[in-house]
Amino acid sequence: MPETVLDRRHTVLMLAVVFFATFMDGLDGSIVGIALPDIGDGFGVDTATSSWVSIIYMMILAGTLVMFAKIASDTGVRKVMAIGLAVFTVGSLFCGLSTSFGMLIASRAVQAVGAAMMAAAGPMCCTEHLPASKLAFGLSVVTIGSSLGFAVGPALGGIIVEYTTWHWIFLINLPLGIIAAPLMLKAIPKSSEKGGRPRIDGLGVVLLFSAVALGTFAVETVSYSDMRTWSALTGIACLILLAAFVKWERTREEPLLQLRMFARWDFSAIFLCLMMLNMSFMGMLYLVPFYGRICTDMSSLEVGLFLLEASLVTAAFGLPIAKWSDRRGRRMFCVAAGLLTALAFFLYAIFAENMTHLIFFAIMIPQGLGWAFTGGPMASRLVEHAGEDRDMASSLTNEAYFVGGTIGIALAAMVFTTFSRSDGVDISAVSPAAFIDGFVPTALMCAALAVILSVISYVVKDGKKA
Numbered sequence: 001m002p003e004t005v006l007d008r009r010h011t012v013l014m015l016a017v018v019f020f021a022t023f024m025d026g027l028d029g030s031i032v033g034i035a036l037p038d039i040g041d042g043f044g045v046d047t048a049t050s051s052w053v054s055i056i057y058m059m060i061l062a063g064t065l066v067m068f069a070k071i072a073s074d075t076g077v078r079k080v081m082a083i084g085l086a087v088f089t090v091g092s093l094f095c096g097l098s099t100s101f102g103m104l105i106a107s108r109a110v111q112a113v114g115a116a117m118m119a120a121a122g123p124m125c126c127t128e129h130l131p132a133s134k135l136a137f138g139l140s141v142v143t144i145g146s147s148l149g150f151a152v153g154p155a156l157g158g159i160i161v162e163y164t165t166w167h168w169i170f171l172i173n174l175p176l177g178i179i180a181a182p183l184m185l186k187a188i189p190k191s192s193e194k195g196g197r198p199r200i201d202g203l204g205v206v207l208l209f210s211a212v213a214l215g216t217f218a219v220e221t222v223s224y225s226d227m228r229t230w231s232a233l234t235g236i237a238c239l240i241l242l243a244a245f246v247k248w249e250r251t252r253e254e255p256l257l258q259l260r261m262f263a264r265w266d267f268s269a270i271f272l273c274l275m276m277l278n279m280s281f282m283g284m285l286y287l288v289p290f291y292g293r294i295c296t297d298m299s300s301l302e303v304g305l306f307l308l309e310a311s312l313v314t315a316a317f318g319l320p321i322a323k324w325s326d327r328r329g330r331r332m333f334c335v336a337a338g339l340l341t342a343l344a345f346f347l348y349a350i351f352a353e354n355m356t357h358l359i360f361f362a363i364m365i366p367q368g369l370g371w372a373f374t375g376g377p378m379a380s381r382l383v384e385h386a387g388e389d390r391d392m393a394s395s396l397t398n399e400a401y402f403v404g405g406t407i408g409i410a411l412a413a414m415v416f417t418t419f420s421r422s423d424g425v426d427i428s429a430v431s432p433a434a435f436i437d438g439f440v441p442t443a444l445m446c447a448a449l450a451v452i453l454s455v456i457s458y459v460v461k462d463g464k465k466a
Helices: 008-043 052-075 077-096 101-129 132-163 173-187 202-221 225-249 265-295 300-328 331-350 357-384 390-420 432-459
Strands: none
Touching (some): 008 077, 008 101, 008 132, 008 265, 008 300, 052 101, 052 202, 052 265, 052 390, 077 101, 077 173, 132 300, 132 357, 132 390, 202 225, 202 390, 265 357, 265 390, 300 357, 357 390
């Protein structure tokens, strides 16, 4: 039963604020992609190195989100959301003022901590303050907010980079944060029976974050010939730390994460599907801005406007599809999400050498529909298969997105660097032919991931609705 049942006006206001918070999370996860060529040129770093502007954000989010979900569960979502917005805004300021690549990466990490707090608390606002009859719709608003943020980011980033500098993709968060703060405090009720000290499993936090960080480093560096030994060692260390995390959590009375959810094969399968969808999506989203500039002579604005088409498709169909899945079941919608995404990425591979504006425009339709079919149906499906742990499962939808995004960008960078033979090469020096040599295998890999998740989604039957 929700802690505080809100009237219609406050329900709408709370969902609007939660939508805004998750939208900002997604926006800052993808808006950077369109500016990576400019950031790489400005700081003189190669394609794979510049990807760490995106990877560090996803990595910090994935590594700390579970911890902040536990803190929100103990102390109330309102406090965590408010502090998260403040940290996010400060981090954005320093990102925009960065004068070196190292400063940008450090500031991006601070920004990601604030984003993780909002991403953890946002879905819990629905499970704490909405009645069961509105829970599925509330979770759809949350996931579509994140989806739209990921989709709108490249288009907005293209406009900003075209008319100003890349610094403004971060500085634009300052007025948004200032406007959102009072609305957030007004819209989200206090959790009166909470507010105590959070019961945090410190060792569990360290083990989980270290495993995520080392795993990301292992995937990212495997394409560098002089770092493959380190890549293998960090990959092994990641697996050891994950095993240690599982063993430690099983001994705790107040674990950081209820591992019994993952003992259910259907829950684990759906979580994997969410991860794989975002691995596929973010891997391609990382490379498309470079492809547009190097291989088709498009400006950042032109690429962003094409990607805006995909976001408009997501916006137009996201909520209607979520409501439709409430009535007809989630299974086939999740299958369709993977197939549509795979279609878009296969088309990238097929037409990579002969891309026209019309073909690029056509590809955006299945790309936008793929994300529209993901947001409500697949996230609600995860919660419905979580048993009695639905509160934490609602936050784990975002965990799956960000873990998948982190791995996806790292995998895309690895595959691209390997096939294009651009290890250590400055972005501006990669030829169109070499770029396509790396772009096509990466697109095929992302399409294959989407096909696999469609198969898994078909195998898992729908669970009992809330």
